[in-house]
Amino acid sequence: MNVDDPKLTAYALDELDEPERSAIAHAIADSPEVQRFVAETQDLARDLRFQYRLDLQRGFFAPGKLTGIQGDAFWSKAGPLAIAALIAVLAVVGAVIFSSNESGISAPSSTNLQPRLAVERGQLNEFAPVQAEDAPRPSQNEKFAPDAGPYAFTGERPFVSVRNRPRSSVPLVVNSSSYLDVQRSIDAGLLPPRESVRVEGMINHFSYEYPQPTPGEPFSLNLNVVACPWDPTHQLVRIGLKGRQNVAVRADSRIEVEFNPRRVTSYRLIGYDRQKTEAQDSDQGNDGSYSLAAGHTLTTLYEIVPAEGVRRVSRTQIPSVPADASEPLLTAKLRLNTRGNGAAIGPIQRTLSNTEFDFAAAPGDVKFAAAVAEFGMILRDSEYKGNGSLQQVLEWAQQGKGADTNGYRADFIELVRKAQALKRS
Amino acid sequence: MRRGRTAKREEFDEIVHRFEIPLLQYAQRITNNREQARDCVQETFVKFQRNGALRREDEPATWLFTVCRNAALNVCRKEKRMMYVDEEVIESCESEQPMPFDQLEKKEATGFLLRIVSTLPLRQQEVIQLKFQNDLSYQQIAEIMQTTANNVGVLLHTALKTLRQRYGQVAADFIPFKPKPND
Numbered sequence: 081m082n083v084d085d086p087k088l089t090a091y092a093l094d095e096l097d098e099p100e101r102s103a104i105a106h107a108i109a110d111s112p113e114v115q116r117f118v119a120e121t122q123d124l125a126r127d128l129r130f131q132y133r134l135d136l137q138r139g140f141f142a143p144g145k146l147t148g149i150q151g152d153a154f155w156s157k158a159g160p161l162a163i164a165a166l167i168a169v170l171a172v173v174g175a176v177i178f179s180s181n182e183s184g185i186s187a188p189s190s191t192n193l194q195p196r197l198a199v200e201r202g203q204l205n206e207f208a209p210v211q212a213e214d215a216p217r218p219s220q221n222e223k224f225a226p227d228a229g230p231y232a233f234t235g236e237r238p239f240v241s242v243r244n245r246p247r248s249s250v251p252l253v254v255n256s257s258s259y260l261d262v263q264r265s266i267d268a269g270l271l272p273p274r275e276s277v278r279v280e281g282m283i284n285h286f287s288y289e290y291p292q293p294t295p296g297e298p299f300s301l302n303l304n305v306v307a308c309p310w311d312p313t314h315q316l317v318r319i320g321l322k323g324r325q326n327v328a329v330r331a332d333s334r335i336e337v338e339f340n341p342r343r344v345t346s347y348r349l350i351g352y353d354r355q356k357t358e359a360q361d362s363d364q365g366n367d368g369s370y371s372l373a374a375g376h377t378l379t380t381l382y383e384i385v386p387a388e389g390v391r392r393v394s395r396t397q398i399p400s401v402p403a404d405a406s407e408p409l410l411t412a413k414l415r416l417n418t419r420g421n422g423a424a425i426g427p428i429q430r431t432l433s434n435t436e437f438d439f440a441a442a443p444g445d446v447k448f449a450a451a452v453a454e455f456g457m458i459l460r461d462s463e464y465k466g467n468g469s470l471q472q473v474l475e476w477a478q479q480g481k482g483a484d485t486n487g488y489r490a491d492f493i494e495l496v497r498k499a500q501a502l503k504r505s
Numbered sequence: 506m507r508r509g510r511t512a513k514r515e516e517f518d519e520i521v522h523r524f525e526i527p528l529l530q531y532a533q534r535i536t537n538n539r540e541q542a543r544d545c546v547q548e549t550f551v552k553f554q555r556n557g558a559l560r561r562e563d564e565p566a567t568w569l570f571t572v573c574r575n576a577a578l579n580v581c582r583k584e585k586r587m588m589y590v591d592e593e594v595i596e597s598c599e600s601e602q603p604m605p606f607d608q609l610e611k612k613e614a615t616g617f618l619l620r621i622v623s624t625l626p627l628r629q630q631e632v633i634q635l636k637f638q639n640d641l642s643y644q645q646i647a648e649i650m651q652t653t654a655n656n657v658g659v660l661l662h663t664a665l666k667t668l669r670q671r672y673g674q675v676a677a678d679f680i681p682f683k684p685k686p687n688d
Contacts (some may be wrong), residue, residue, distance in 0.1 A: 084656075085662075086658040086659045086661070086662035086663075087658070088662075089658065089661055089665060090643065090658050090661075090662075093636070093661075095642065095643050095658070109663065120669060121665060121669075124665060124669055124672070125637060125665075127618055128618060128619075128622075129637050129638075129640075131618045131619050132619070132634075132637055132638035135619055135638075136526055136527070136638070257686035409512040434569065
């Protein structure tokens with residue numbers, strides 16, 4: 081099949097019936113180009129739905145929609161009723177959005193129970209970090225409710241047992257358009273739909289200060305660990321990557337992280353939540369469409385449960401042998417896949433030993449990244465948001481604001497304030 | 506009896522609230538005139554109520570958009586702004602050529618994607634709106650536009666292709682991994 085076939089668009093939009101659908105799924109299985117086309121079409125469809133939704137929410141406020149239909153018997157009755165009902169609809173919409181994002185108030189919906197159930201069933205590996213090829217297709221009963229709207233699905237990644245799966249990997253690809261969607265939505269006076277909030281994209285909307293690569297290495301790989309601010313019994317690991325000028329790598333390059341089971345009980349990659357489209361078609365990866373460009377940074381956060389700490393996912397834990405505190409927590413390796421010119425690039429590997437800072441003493445950039453992550457998790461009403469609040473997000477962001485030469489971080493602080501006001505209203 | 510009437514009334518109001526703005530936008534695209542678009546939408550709701558269409562169990566969207574489209578096309582016909590019915594009937598309405606893409610103000614990120622939609626040919630705009638604003642199937646869109654589901658598929662495919670290209674041109678401004686000085 082080629083990408084000029086309208087059937088592919090129909091397939092991507094789930095417009096085909098069986099057996100045609102399966103036939104196309106089979107036909108494109110070996111073509112990364114076509115799979116990319118399908119994924120991009122689905123992304124675009126998601127953006128369009130979101131923008132129309134936002135547009136309609138704004139449209140309700142737009143003046144002059146109902147005026148001008150006066151002097152007519154029908155509208156003289158229907159008009160005021162319609163306005164009253166519009167207000168009612170807005171109130172309901174607002175209440176739904178508010179309650180779905182408000183921590184601790186709303187009853188958990190069936191959709192946000194799913195990740196928790198997966199953990200309780202001991203199926204931690206089902207949500208393997210990032211590697212879509214490992215993820216199973218969801219069964220029928222794991223699908224979101226048909227009337228739940230395009231953003232009802234939450235594919236949060238749970239804590240993963242180090243004993244079962246000591247390695248995790250992160251692609252060098254992030255799409256940060258989510259931050260702008262969140263910003264537009266809040267600027268329009270609405271908390272964003274939860275699935276539109278992509279935490280990794282929000283974190284990487286900002287750049288962070290990392291050292292230049294040492295001579296002979298195309299990237300600098302930087303590791304930090306601090307106490308986790310939204311759950312002090314956990315720790316937060318930051319992995320920062322900075323590229324040298326003119327090193328182009330393919331997007332299937334990854335950072336591979338291997339946790340030490342004697343130091344870490346479980347870990348959770350923050351963000352990279354699986355999307356509805358991924359859940360329906362788990363085998364379509366985003367391969368090679370973007371690459372980490374020259375001079376750019378990538379920031380990834382893991383929340384880890386230290387082996388000595390209190391366990392939240394105790395059911396799946398096996399008591400670990402206390403380790404020597406001098407043993408490393410983890411090792412991170414950069415697996416570069418360069419197009420043809422790989423010979424010049426040697427392996428880049430770093431080890432993180434336990435030099436945990438109190439969060440109060442953490443580097444400003446780490447504080448800021450943590451603030452953005454927690455903001456995203458609160459907006460998503462993530463079950464992993466811990467005990468952080470928007471007020472704390474604001475404090476951490478202010479502490480981590482730094483020089484902020486381009487004003488992005490000040491904008492963020494303003495955005496959190498607006499979100500706070502929306503939650504209160 | 507009274508309760509039944511109230512329930513029916515509420516149901517009607519709900520439909521007005523859900524479809525009024527999508528229909529207004531839809532009719533305005535065809536007529537290129539806000540007042541006429543309002544008339545069309547009003548006419549549509551009045552017919553909907555009179556015909557008891559509310560009792561239909563199926564999704565009212567197809568009915569509403571079909572009636573609204575016909576009303577809008579009638580306005581165009583009366584004003585002799587178009588050639589008589591053929592495939593490209595809407596495109597032939599004068600004075601409603603889409604805005605050229607290169608004239609869009611690209612710095613404004615808010616709602617940018619929808620503004621790119623407004624640079625597409627009108628029939629493509631129509632399918633995009635019906636599909637992504639109103640979540641209609643190819644078959645429902647085909648009924649509304651009096652064409653085949655295949656043709657809807659072709660229109661949508663072409664529209665999304667153009668949209669992706671144009672969006673890609675400007676989305677580069679909004680993607681994180683572009684060169685950016687460190688904070």
